[in-house]
Amino acid sequence: MCLSIPSKVVKIDSESNIAIVDTMGVTRKAGLELVEKEDIKVGDYVLIHIGFVMNKIDDEDALESLKVYKEILEIMDEDERQKLVLEDDNCENRGA
Amino acid sequence: MSELQLKDLYDGFRNPDTIRSLAKQIADEAKNLKMPLRIMEVCGGHTHTIMKYGLPQLLPDTISFIHGPGCPVCIMPKERIDHAIALAKMENTILLTLGDMIRVPGSKTSLAQERAAGYDIRPLYTPMDALKIAKENPDKRVVFFAIGFETTTPMTAAVIKATIEQNITNLFFHINHVLVPPAVDAIMADGKAQINAFIGPSHVSVISGAKIYQPLPDKYKTPVVVSGFEPVDVLQGILMIVRQQVQERADLEIEYTRSVTMEGNTIAQKLIDTYLQPRSHFRWRGIGDIPDSALEIRPEFAYLDAEKIFGDILPNEPIDDHKLCICGTILKGLAKPMECKVFGTACTPNTPLGSCMVSSEGACNAYYRYAGVLA
Ligand code: SF4
Numbered sequence: 001m002c003l004s005i006p007s008k009v010v011k012i013d014s015e016s017n018i019a020i021v022d023t024m025g026v027t028r029k030a031g032l033e034l035v036e037k038e039d040i041k042v043g044d045y046v047l048i049h050i051g052f053v054m055n056k057i058d059d060e061d062a063l064e065s066l067k068v069y070k071e072i073l074e075i076m077d078e079d080e081r082q083k084l085v086l087e088d089d090n091c092e093n094r095g096a
Numbered sequence: 097m098s099e100l101q102l103k104d105l106y107d108g109f110r111n112p113d114t115i116r117s118l119a120k121q122i123a124d125e126a127k128n129l130k131m132p133l134r135i136m137e138v139c140g141g142h143t144h145t146i147m148k149y150g151l152p153q154l155l156p157d158t159i160s161f162i163h164g165p166g167c168p169v170c171i172m173p174k175e176r177i178d179h180a181i182a183l184a185k186m187e188n189t190i191l192l193t194l195g196d197m198i199r200v201p202g203s204k205t206s207l208a209q210e211r212a213a214g215y216d217i218r219p220l221y222t223p224m225d226a227l228k229i230a231k232e233n234p235d236k237r238v239v240f241f242a243i244g245f246e247t248t249t250p251m252t253a254a255v256i257k258a259t260i261e262q263n264i265t266n267l268f269f270h271i272n273h274v275l276v277p278p279a280v281d282a283i284m285a286d287g288k289a290q291i292n293a294f295i296g297p298s299h300v301s302v303i304s305g306a307k308i309y310q311p312l313p314d315k316y317k318t319p320v321v322v323s324g325f326e327p328v329d330v331l332q333g334i335l336m337i338v339r340q341q342v343q344e345r346a347d348l349e350i351e352y353t354r355s356v357t358m359e360g361n362t363i364a365q366k367l368i369d370t371y372l373q374p375r376s377h378f379r380w381r382g383i384g385d386i387p388d389s390a391l392e393i394r395p396e397f398a399y400l401d402a403e404k405i406f407g408d409i410l411p412n413e414p415i416d417d418h419k420l421c422i423c424g425t426i427l428k429g430l431a432k433p434m435e436c437k438v439f440g441t442a443c444t445p446n447t448p449l450g451s452c453m454v455s456s457e458g459a460c461n462a463y464y465r466y467a468g469v470l471a
């Protein structure tokens with residue numbers, strides 16, 4: 001029931017209190033009853049659950065986490081490369 | 097213009113290299129653990145991610161997952177499903193519910209079987225459609241069988257609000273909204289599952305705020321990390337748990353900061369509070385009665401409450417699960433799906449004997465679908 005795929009707001013219909021969102025290329029409608037109207041703008045990323053906008057995704061936060069993961073990845077790669085070399089050094093079967 | 101692209105959000109938190117490097121970091125830091133970690137992921141959405149991405153295989157043996165009761169379909173006792181069926185069989189009635197609920201077996205049949213037998217039972221994409229269906233069928237009674245945890249509760253409240261504001265008189269609500277904290281507390285108070293850390297639900301927390309889990313570290317000295325549903329989120333949450341354990345801390349932390357705050361969605365919380373109140377008792381499938389663990393319509397709005405209005409036709413006897421089904425034991429964190437004698441044989445997603453096999457959030461269903469990853 002819970003999908004966490006983010007959607008992007010493409011249009012807001014304030015009369016019917018509905019946002020038109022794009023979820024992985026699929027256009028859907030979502031009710032704005034659970035959010036402060038002024039909070040949601042076209043271009044925002046939101047989570048939709050059973051036809052309602054639940055919240056806005058904090059862009060900066062998402063970007064920050066993605067950046068941290070990239071850094072972990074880069075460091076780990078180097079680390080892992082080193083480990084491989086070391087392990088290779090210790091390999092008992094060398095030359096066998 | 098935001099620098100964030102939709103693609104980053106889709107792919108970034110599922111990147112296989114990131115998954116691997118995080119798993120390695122967890123393995124490194126887990127070497128300092130003084131005792132094995134038994135992590136309960138409360139929410140069925142997390143169970144699904146953990147199984148789909150084969151996370152147990154990526155982690156050291158000292159870390160194991162205990163699958164929790166957070167699948168709204170799995171915890172629905174048979175007698176409540178029988179309520180839905182009884183309501184659907186009333187004359188001139190349309191019964192509405194969400195998603196997988198219609199496939200869950202009650203004492204004799206499921207809503208899906210009754211629908212096939214000719215009753216007007218409709219699964220909804222969104223509860224808002226209940227308003228439309230009620231308006232289009234003024235000469236019929238429309239009953240919305242509302243299910244779900246804190247996540248789906250405000251949507252039901254929004255529909256109740258609209259029903260009142262738009263003077264719709266033929267729409268009624270059978271409320272089965274349940275609450276995470278009392279269920280988790282019941283499992284901890286029982287103690288048998290020996291859980292020493294929690295991954296907190298994602299979407300429940302978007303609505304209720306992470307603050308609802310504070311009693312776990314306070315009362316049971318158990319770390320809680322609220323994580324997102326993506327595999328990278330879950331791993332990051334586990335890393336945070338490992339660090340807490342190594343540093344001998346028991347704190348409430350949020351990994352899923354892009355969507356969850358301590359306070360949660362206060363508009364949604366107010367909406368719930370206006371129309372619903374705690375119910376003194378609710379019997380969870382397999383777990384049993386937990387006081388104050390569910391909601392009901394406030395007495396002021398009793399004229400919308402299907403349980404009150406049609407009370408005389410609703411069966412009240414508690415009905416236990418199929419005797420071979422161990423869903424209850426699984427939901428309490430005391431067994432794994434493979435320990436069930438009929439798992440994958442008599443019980444499959446197409447022929448579910450128990451509720452845990454029905455929903456994609458159910459532990460048995462997740463094990464069945466992703467068993468290949470386990471092998
Ligand atoms: S496999 Fe089926 S019968 Fe066995 S515990 Fe799971 S849902 Fe119940």
